Amino acid sequence: MLKSMVAATAALLLAGAAQAGVIDLGIGGANVFTTANFKGTNNGTAGAVVAGGNVDLSSFRLNGGNQTAYDGYALVAGGKLTVSNGSLNNGKVYAGGGSSLAASVGQNGVSNSTQLPLTFSAVAAHALDMSAELDTLATTGSSRAQYGGLYLTGGNHALEVFDLDASALTSAGWLNVSGIASGATVIVNVSGAANGTIHSLGDFGGANVLYNFVDAMKLDFSNIALAGSMLAPNADITGGNGTIGGNVIANSWNSSLTLSGANYFKNVDAAGYELGGPAASVPEPTSLLLVAIGLAAAYLFSARRQSARSKP
Structure with missing residues (x-):
């Protein structure tokens, strides 16, 4: 025996x-997580908003797709919640700094909660560690700038990793993507400062996509359509006239981009990735x-x- x-x-x-470690965003299923403030105007989210600072919403439909976070939360604000018009939908609402809602704001299937369901500092620290760890993964795909755009060519791997400089994205008017296997996970590591507006993030054909902006302190987007997720733990995100289909992790958000919730990042095992999820418990x-x-x-x-x- x-x-x-x-x-x-x-x-x-x-x-x-x-x-292999599991790449896990660690945000409890939130559509967007910000360490600091979240300000949304003239748009909406399919899922939950979790922000460590204040949340300010105007003409905004929150959690319209009933995709709650942390077991039932539609919104978690570490600071004050202010809603001038729009609607809050489907779940619990926590506002650590109190709330101010205009009389016209719709509240559909929501309830107030006094229980904070996460530790903001721990989630933010995990995001920073995850971004740094992803940046160490071995590159499998190639890129080249040509004809005013950017070509990304994969090797039909189950895990495809690209390394880009942020200046390549801000200079590109479009992205052409090829060599992506069906059902693949794609990590696009982007280093350096993004000193300009990003207009395209490419079409990866339904892959499980995560853009990792490891260095960016600010990101401005215009007319993007990303069927994937974004990890930018240091960045203040601005811009509008576009859609992000997956999850977003950022320092702050002040944008009219729509978060459709159609392409949430799926946790995946990745050779060479050693961090794991924030709740992972693997014996040493x-x-x-x-x-x-x-x-x-x-x-x-x-x-x-x-x-x-x-x-x-």
Whole structure:
């Protein structure tokens, strides 16, 4: 019995050492997470808004697609919630700094909550760590600027990784994407400051897409249509006249972009990624090794006792 347990523990040790980490945004299913303020005008979200600072909404439809976060929250504001017109929909609303809602604001299936469902500093720290870790993944695809646009060519891998400079995106009028396998996860690591407006983020054909703006302090978008998600933990996001289909993580948001909620990022195992999710609990290899050693010692002791008893 002990021999079998030792073998199983050794196998677990080897599997754990080689295990790929899980890329997990760690925002509880929110459509958008900002460390600081969120200001939305003339647009809406399909899912929940979670902001560490104030939330200011004008002509805004919140959580229209009933995609709540943290087990039922439509909105979480660490600071004050102000809504001049629009609607709040489908879920609990937490406003740590109180709220001011105009009489015309629609409240459809919402209820006030006094329970903060997350620790903002922990989620923000995870986002920063995740962005830095993703930036270390080995590149699998190539890029080239030509004819006023940007060509991204993948290698038909299950996990496709591109490395771009932010200046390439701000200079490109369009993106042409090819070589993306069906069902692939695509990580686009973007380094450097984005000193200009980004007009295109490409069409990845239904892939599980995450743009990682690891350095950007500000991002301005115009007329984009991204069927994917965006990780920009240091950036203040502005702009309008466009749609982001997935999740967004940013420092702050002041935009009229629509968040459609149609392309949320799906957690995925990724070789070379070691961070895991914020709630991940994987035994350390050293802990497993100690368990294996202990079981082996117990097995040897038991074997010796049995041998001693069998002697005349």
